[in-house]
Structures are given as structure tokens and as C-alpha cells.
Amino acid sequence: MENLYREHILDHYRHPRNRGTLEDADLSCEQDNQVCGDVVRLDIRLADGRVSDARFSGRGCVISMASASMLTEEILGKTVEELKALQDEDVFSMLGITLGPVRAKCGLLPLRVLQSGLACLEKT
Amino acid sequence: MNTEKRIDPVAMRAEFPILAREVHGKTLAYLDNAASSQRPRAVIEALDEFYRAHYANIHRGVHTLSEEATAAYEEARDKVAAFINAPARCGVIFTRNTTEAINLVAYTWGRTHVGPGDRIVVTEMEHHSNLVPWQLLVREVGAELAYVSVTDEGCLDLESLDRLLQGPVKLVAFTHISNVLGTVNPAQAIIARAHAAGARVLVDAAQSVPHLPVDVEALNCDFLAFSGHKMCGPTGIGVLYGRPELLEEMPPFLSGGGMIKRVGRAEASWDGLPWKFEAGTPAIAQAVGLGAAVDYLSTVGLEPVWAHEQELVAYALERLAEMPGVHVIGSPTGRRSGVVAFTVESIHPHDLAQALDWEGIAIRAGFHCAQPLHERFGLQATARASFYLYNTREEVDRLVEGIQKAQGWLANGELREPGGELIP
Numbered sequence: 001m002e003n004l005y006r007e008h009i010l011d012h013y014r015h016p017r018n019r020g021t022l023e024d025a026d027l028s029c030e031q032d033n034q035v036c037g038d039v040v041r042l043d044i045r046l047a048d049g050r051v052s053d054a055r056f057s058g059r060g061c062v063i064s065m066a067s068a069s070m071l072t073e074e075i076l077g078k079t080v081e082e083l084k085a086l087q088d089e090d091v092f093s094m095l096g097i098t099l100g101p102v103r104a105k106c107g108l109l110p111l112r113v114l115q116s117g118l119a120c121l122e123k124t
Numbered sequence: 125m126n127t128e129k130r131i132d133p134v135a136m137r138a139e140f141p142i143l144a145r146e147v148h149g150k151t152l153a154y155l156d157n158a159a160s161s162q163r164p165r166a167v168i169e170a171l172d173e174f175y176r177a178h179y180a181n182i183h184r185g186v187h188t189l190s191e192e193a194t195a196a197y198e199e200a201r202d203k204v205a206a207f208i209n210a211p212a213r214c215g216v217i218f219t220r221n222t223t224e225a226i227n228l229v230a231y232t233w234g235r236t237h238v239g240p241g242d243r244i245v246v247t248e249m250e251h252h253s254n255l256v257p258w259q260l261l262v263r264e265v266g267a268e269l270a271y272v273s274v275t276d277e278g279c280l281d282l283e284s285l286d287r288l289l290q291g292p293v294k295l296v297a298f299t300h301i302s303n304v305l306g307t308v309n310p311a312q313a314i315i316a317r318a319h320a321a322g323a324r325v326l327v328d329a330a331q332s333v334p335h336l337p338v339d340v341e342a343l344n345c346d347f348l349a350f351s352g353h354k355m356c357g358p359t360g361i362g363v364l365y366g367r368p369e370l371l372e373e374m375p376p377f378l379s380g381g382g383m384i385k386r387v388g389r390a391e392a393s394w395d396g397l398p399w400k401f402e403a404g405t406p407a408i409a410q411a412v413g414l415g416a417a418v419d420y421l422s423t424v425g426l427e428p429v430w431a432h433e434q435e436l437v438a439y440a441l442e443r444l445a446e447m448p449g450v451h452v453i454g455s456p457t458g459r460r461s462g463v464v465a466f467t468v469e470s471i472h473p474h475d476l477a478q479a480l481d482w483e484g485i486a487i488r489a490g491f492h493c494a495q496p497l498h499e500r501f502g503l504q505a506t507a508r509a510s511f512y513l514y515n516t517r518e519e520v521d522r523l524v525e526g527i528q529k530a531q532g533w534l535a536n537g538e539l540r541e542p543g544g545e546l547i548p
Contacts, residue, residue, distance in 0.1 A: 005478070036474055036490040037504040059504065061474035062534070106474060 009066040009095060016065060018072035020055045029117030030058070033109050035102070038064045040113045044075070051075050051083070061106055063099070068110035070094050075114070084118055086111060129425050131432035136424075136514045139164040143514060150484025153519040158303050158331060158463050158510035159488050160353045163417070167356055170416035174409050182408055183382060183399070197408050200415030201398070207418045208348070209339040210365050214397035217364040217371070218411050222330040223253040225349035225364035226297070228401060229326055230257035232374040233347075234295070237324075240266035242294045245323070247272040247280055247309075248500045249302040252493040254328040258297060272298070274500055278305035278454025285314065289321035296325050300332035304494045304508065305454035306437065306463035308332070315345050324370070330354055334421070334512075335461055336430040340365050352410065357417035361410035364401070371397050378403040429513045433462030436511045440464050440520045447524065449531060453506055462511035465492070468527060471534050473507040479530035485523055 022028075022043035030041035038060030045053040054075055056068040074094055075083055091111050092099065099107050137143045140162045145152055154162060174196060180189035182197050205213045219225040234257075238244065244258050248271050262269045270288045273281045280298070289296075296318040301308050311327060318325045326347040332338050334355030340348050347370075352361040366374075376383055376394055383403040385393040394400045421429070437460060444450050449469035468476055473489035480487055488508045491498050498506065509523055 005475075036472075037495075037498070038472075038474075059472075061472035061478075063474070103474070103478075 005062055006096060009062065009097070012066035012069040013062045016056075016069040018055050018069065019057065021057050022053060022055050025055075027117045027121050029113050029120060031109065031113045031116060033060070033064065033105055035105060036061070038106065038109060040064060040068050040110050042068070042072070042110065042113050042117060044114075044117070046080070049079050051078050056110065060109070063095070063103055063106040064109045067091060067095060067107045068113075071110045071114065080118070080121070083114060086114070129428045131424070131428045131513055133432065133514055133516045137516075139166070140514050141165060141168070147484040147486070148482050153483075153485040153515075153522050155509040155511065155515065155519065155523060156486045156488050157354070157512040157515075158492070158508065160359075161334065161356050161512050162514070163356050163358070163413075164420055166420045167358070167413050167416045171358060171409055171413045174412045179409065181405055193408055196412045196415075197406070200411040200418075203415040203418045204363055207422065208333065208363075208365060209341050211341055212368050215366050215368045215371060217366065217398045217401045218406055219349075219362045219364050219401075220360055220407065221351045221353070221362035222328060222349045223257075223362075225347075225362050226254055226326065226328065227257050228364055228377045229347050229349075229366070230261050232377050233324070233370065234258075234261045235265065236375060238262070238265050238267050238294045241292060242267040243270055243288070243291050244268070245270050245272060245285070245288045245293055245296045245298075245318075247298050248274040249278075249280070249305060249307065249494065249497050250297075250299055251303050251328060251330070252495070253330075254297055254299060254326075255496065258295075267294070271496075274305075274497065278302070278307050278456045279458065280307075280309055280314070282310070282313070282317075285317060289317060289323065293318070293321055293323040296323050297328070298325075299328040299330075300338070301329075301335070301461045301463075302454075302494075302497075303331050303463065304465045304492050304497055304506070305456060306461040306465075307454065307456040308336075308459035308461055310458070311343055311345070315343055319344070331461060331463070335426070335433060337426045346370055352414040352417060355414075355417055356420055358407075358410040358413040360407045361414045363414075368397060371401070376400055376403065380404050382406070424513060432513055433511045433515075436515055436517065436520060437462045437464060439517055440509065440511075440523070443520060443524045447527065450527065453501060453503065462515075463508065464510070465506040465508040467503065467506050468531065471530055473505045475534055476507050476527065476530050479533060480523070480526040483522065483526040483529065485519075485526050487523070 025043035026046040027044040032039045040058040043055045054072040056072050142162050178192040180193045182194040201216050205216045273284045300311050315325045324346040327345045329348050329350040333350040346367050348365040353359045380403045383395050383400050385395050451467050453465040477489035490505050
């Protein structure tokens, strides 16, 4: 039945990868989803222009937490330019499910956090 | 109204076509009525009939259809006026919804009567629609927004109201019934105290007019706002009731066609009430549909509707209280409407709502447009079940079983963080 919460999504929710925070991160950003109050924070460390470590923290539903967990794996080793190129579709294919307009906000929250972190990085 | 009359929810369900549909292979259990209700056949057919046989623009044409449409639109106003016991039909303004009705007051009455240093009193249990318009107003004119506090039980602290009223209060704007806690506020007492302090009063009646008899004359409020879509009516139609003498001196909200008496090259004069506040082609068919909804609810009787919801909410509270890990928000000491907000330990409300959807059960999850109230109770988000005339005890049982299923599925030991802390 629950094809929205496929096993790999539940697996990321139950056993989150890279959960935590990073001291001396090169990029830190936090955002919440105004509809439900979910909060996601991302800490990213860069080495030689590539993501060498990424952690997420926060609280939220299965979709937002699994998406954050997957995103931290997805971005390891990527350059800042590659991070900037990440699209909503990349998140959907990472999750492997189709989300309705409401739940899409949950799934995309971690990417939005990353994007606003990248925008801050540009300003500094 | 006949108080002996009881609601037969099974017969009632048959009058709402949408309730016959299935969701994920299960019969729909629609428990999201505080967000929006469903419509009976009578309302759907009234809309259909109006569009098929009588539709034209109103107040302009002299042709037959325009005459018929105008008559139907204005008849709907009379029905609404009678439904809330408005002393005069000209005090019933059609708006898009409750939010627009409140904005109308904030932009016209507010910007002519509220100035620097003045105070507007709201409560911690307001829906955003009765908060944000006042936030914008006080910021613009340099006034102050003050909050009546909510007790741990989920009631208004009337002593804090009294304290706030000892100042330059221009308006008290409060919700008749909380859309989260279900608390029925002592509206008459609040209005009397506010008036004694020289303030005007706006009542957000979005959660009350659909569910229990509301009498604006008995309440003695200055403004009262509600929406059609929560009371079996169409979307896109709402009502602002205002005291005619206040509405009379208020400037227009929106301007353009339909609300003018005379237009010169440099200036215009306004039409009388209520049309002064209904600029442009209004939601004609939706108003007619709202009239049909009023007829429908009047025939069923709001007292039986209220009694039915009371039975359901009492049963739901009893069942939820037996469930480990389930916490109901608020336990108002006075009357409570058919609204129950709750949390389930270690299950995010979105996930709960999702799991219930797979069982064909529609509930709401999130802040329910009441973020300050959630913060007051230290809550991130909640789940909410809300009942109406077509809900049954069996649906409450299904809700309970659905929660149990979700608990089995999501709230197990594996959901702990490595440190042992539960992931909220």
C-alpha cells in the first residue's frame, strides 16, 4: 500500500545517514517549512572545492527527514557548481516517488536549505 | 427549531454525493470539516440550476435574466441575514471569505479609527486571518497589538482581557470558536466587557456559524465574519456582518463598478449599503449557493447539528484518551465544539495524516493557520479531526484504528536516534 513511503525512504528515516552537526562548517543553513514547522539544518565542509563532509539535523516528517538524509549522501564529493545545479527533479528521482504539491514542500525543504546556504556563500 | 430532532448521520451522508466516493479503496471518512465542509446535493443542484436557467450579471441589465439573477442574489442576502438574525439586510456584505471580511474591516474601519498609540486586542488562539490584518494595521499606523492569553486548558484568560482593556483599546477581535482547541469562547461576556471599555468588537465566526445558532443581535457585536465553504456552501463566498451605522461611515474597501452612485471625471460617490462594499461583479452563483446552504442547514436545524457533533466529539475524546502516546491539545472547561487537535508520540502529524489517508480518512496536519497558539503550547505541529453533521461514530472508530495502525508502522523502537532520543 504505502508506496509513498517505500522501504528505502523508511530506511533513511529510521537510520538517518550523516545526522548531526559540524563544527567549523564552510556552509551552514537552517530553514523551516511554514506549513508544518519542520526544521532542517545542513552543515557542509568543503575541501579542494568539493564537499568533504555533510551533516543534517532538525525535525520533521518521514519525507523531509529521509530527503535530508539522502541529500547529505548525494552531495558528497560534489563541487559548489554541481551543488548549484541541483534541481527539484534531482530530489524527486533521489526519493524515487511522485509527491503531490503539499508533500513536495516536505521533500524539497532540504534542497531549499542547501540553496539558501549557497546563496549566502556567494555573498561572503 | 426543533430540539427533539436528532441527526441520522447515515441518512445525512446520502445527501452528500462526495461521501460515496472511495479513497485508496476505502470509503471516505471526511474529518477535515474545520478546514472546509462538503456540499449536499441541494447546494450543488442550486448552483447548477442557477447557471443553467437564471444566470446573468446583476444590478445592471433590465433583461429578464438579469432581473432573475439579481433577485436570487439579493434573496440569498435575506436568507443569510435571517440565519444570523441580522437586524437589517444592509448589514450583510458578501465577501470572498472570512479573511476578506476581516481585511475589509482592517482596511476601512481600522485605517480611519485606529491611530498612533491605540491598542487592538486579539487572543493567542486566533487563526492567522484574524491576526495578520491587525499586525499590518498596527505597524502602519503606529498602534499596538495585545494578546489575551490562553490558559493551559485552552480557554481565554478573561482577567488578562480585563487588564488589556484598561488602556486605549479601539478594537477587540476574537474567534468565537477556536479552530484548533474547539473552545467556545464566552462571546457575549467578552463583547460586553469590550463595549464597556469603549472598544468595538469583531467576531471571527468561521467556526461557529456553520455549527451552532449565532444571533448577532443577542451577541451585540459590531462586526462578524464567516465563510460559506465551511457551512455546506460554495467556495469564494463569505460574509461580513456589520452594524449599519458603522458601515455607513466607513470608506469603501475596493472600488470600481457596482459600488458607485455617480462617477465624474475626477471623483465618484458611493452606492448605499450593502453594495458600497461589493465592487465589481460579485460571486453571484456562489451567493445563491450559500443561500441554498442556509436553507439546508435551517431545515436540518443547527441545534441537532450541534448536539450530533457534541456526541461525536465526546466519543472521540473518550477513545483518544484510552490510547497510549496520544495527547489531545486543550481540555476547555466550558463548551467545546467538534474539533480535536492531538499529537501522537514519535509520529509527525504529516506522516499520521498520510497513513490515515491510506485508510480513506481525511484529517488535517500542521499549524492549522494558528502558529502563535502552537507556540503557546510548545508544539511544532498537530493533527486535527473535526466533525460535521454527516460524520458517524464508526468514523471515529476508524480514526482510532488508523492511528493504531500508524503507531505500529512508524512508532517503533527503531525510530530512536543513536543517543536514544526519540526523533520527534
